[in-house]
Amino acid sequence: MNISESKNFPVNTKSLKEVRDFARTIFDQSPILSPQKDELVLAIAEAAQNIVKHAYKDIEETNNTMKIKISFIDNELEIGFFDKGKPVKPENVKHRKLDDIKPGGLGTFFIKQIMDEVVFKEATGWHNHLVLTKNFTDQ
Amino acid sequence: MTYKVTEEGNISTVFLQGEIDMDVTDKAKEVIMPLVEAKKEVHLNLKEVQYIDSSGISVLIESHQKANELGTKVILKDISKSVLKVIMMAKLEQVLNLD
Numbered sequence: 031m032n033i034s035e036s037k038n039f040p041v042n043t044k045s046l047k048e049v050r051d052f053a054r055t056i057f058d059q060s061p062i063l064s065p066q067k068d069e070l071v072l073a074i075a076e077a078a079q080n081i082v083k084h085a086y087k088d089i090e091e092t093n094n095t096m097k098i099k100i101s102f103i104d105n106e107l108e109i110g111f112f113d114k115g116k117p118v119k120p121e122n123v124k125h126r127k128l129d130d131i132k133p134g135g136l137g138t139f140f141i142k143q144i145m146d147e148v149v150f151k152e153a154t155g156w157h158n159h160l161v162l163t164k165n166f167t168d169q
Numbered sequence: 170m171t172y173k174v175t176e177e178g179n180i181s182t183v184f185l186q187g188e189i190d191m192d193v194t195d196k197a198k199e200v201i202m203p204l205v206e207a208k209k210e211v212h213l214n215l216k217e218v219q220y221i222d223s224s225g226i227s228v229l230i231e232s233h234q235k236a237n238e239l240g241t242k243v244i245l246k247d248i249s250k251s252v253l254k255v256i257m258m259a260k261l262e263q264v265l266n267l268d
Contacts, residue, residue: 050220082191128260134223140255140258143258
């Protein structure tokens with residue numbers, strides 16, 4: 031069963047629950063994705079949170095939206111994030127060392143733990159386009 | 170996220186309920202940190218927490234570290250399966266006080 035759905039969300043912390051609900055509804059449609067729903071939802075929510083927290087850092091209020099597109103085609107899950115915040119330098123996206131115990135810096139670590147690949151791509155009309163992929167062929 | 174606090178001697182138990190994300194971390198801190206700062210032993214009951222993200226984990230770390238600094242402790246009680254999974258993913262099961 032192939033899936034391809036997208037939705038726009040206001041860029042603010044209140045949208046994060048809506049993002050999770052959107053993702054859960056989609057993952058529940060697939061018997062392959064459903065068992066890993068909690069982890070996948072966490073990865074999506076962390077990436078959305080990074081947009082709010084970093085791409086829109088120091089911007090108190092915005093009417094901008096972020097778009098999230100979830101595709102599951104031929105056992106390949108691809109989740110795209112599109113935003114018009116401050117352009118992200120991929121080399122600056124890193125998590126803290128795990129043994130350096132302090133609040134913060136875990137979101138990107140979770141995303142990398144859960145997904146196979148995390149890359150930034152070009153997307154016309156958007157400032158940032160993050161793509162998370164995970165292959166489910168063997169599951 | 171909703172919460173309830175009970176007191177018994179020097180132990181304050183905070184029953185958290187719902188989802189703990191970036192949107193509610195300030196609220197969670199406002200409940201937990203004053204108890205820690207009052208040098209209470211704080212028990213966080215996480216049985217009814219269905220979701221926690223990195224922001225929520227940060228609250229657990231911050232309160233744990235503050236408690237250590239003040240000579241008291243924060244103990245995580247009745248941790249739900251989904252929260253435990255995230256704590257373990259962050260490799261914090263040996264760092265935080267789990268019960």
